[in-house]
Amino acid sequence: MEIKGVSKATLDRLPRYLTYLNSLPEGSPANISATTIADALGLGDVQVRKDLARVSGTGKPKIGYIVKNLKTDLENFLGYNDLSDAFVVGCGKLGKALLDYTGFLHYGLNVAAGFDSSPEVIGKTDGGKEIFPIEKFPDLCKRMNILIGIICVPPHSAQQVCDMMIKCGIKGIMNFAPAHISAPSDVIVQNENLAAELAKLSGKLITRHEEELL
DSSP, X not given: OEETTEEHHHHHHHHHHHHHHHHSOTTOXXXXXXXXXXXXXXXXXXXXXXXXXXXXXXXXXTTBEEHHHHHHHHHHHHTTTSOEEEEEEOOSHHHHHHHHOGGGGGGTEEEEEEEESOXXXXXXXXXXXXXXXXXXXXXXXXHTTOOEEEEOSOGGGHHHHHHHHHHTTOOEEEEOSSSOOOOOTTSEEEEOOHHHHHHHHHHHHHHHHHHHHO
């Protein structure tokens, strides 16, 4: 899949560059090189240079990029200046945490409301976000022109929720359910398997420990 002529692999890396630039402390140099970014993120400098060249024409040999300008170019390309609303379906602990997480706003995403089939969770989160009955999802989705959906339901319900979202016009889905979901080619699905990522991290730590013992 490509967006604006940029591969998915590159799209996955671009937010990492922006996060790194935003983490630079006050008083850092005004310019930065692709090599510096690559070293900080454990990437190849040739790859970083190619990625940045696709979204910014401000880099110069021996000078690098002006940090302020590069941040602006990345934010504009990724659409972070165009705030988009998203709905969460499944408001257990994870769903509520995503609803109340304000950090998404820095990346142009407002998790506007949650939906659940359980009457016990209907109401407001600690952060004041509204959780509605699932029956209200189609109407509110249409009225607010929501294009992004976040799935936080048990695995056996994930495909059903995915199908409902697509029927309501959702074009981008972030799936936190530990289950494979199928969607048409015009719908972007991003799977976030937290358990699998933690298992991978654990495996890497075990491998490193074993290597250190050799």
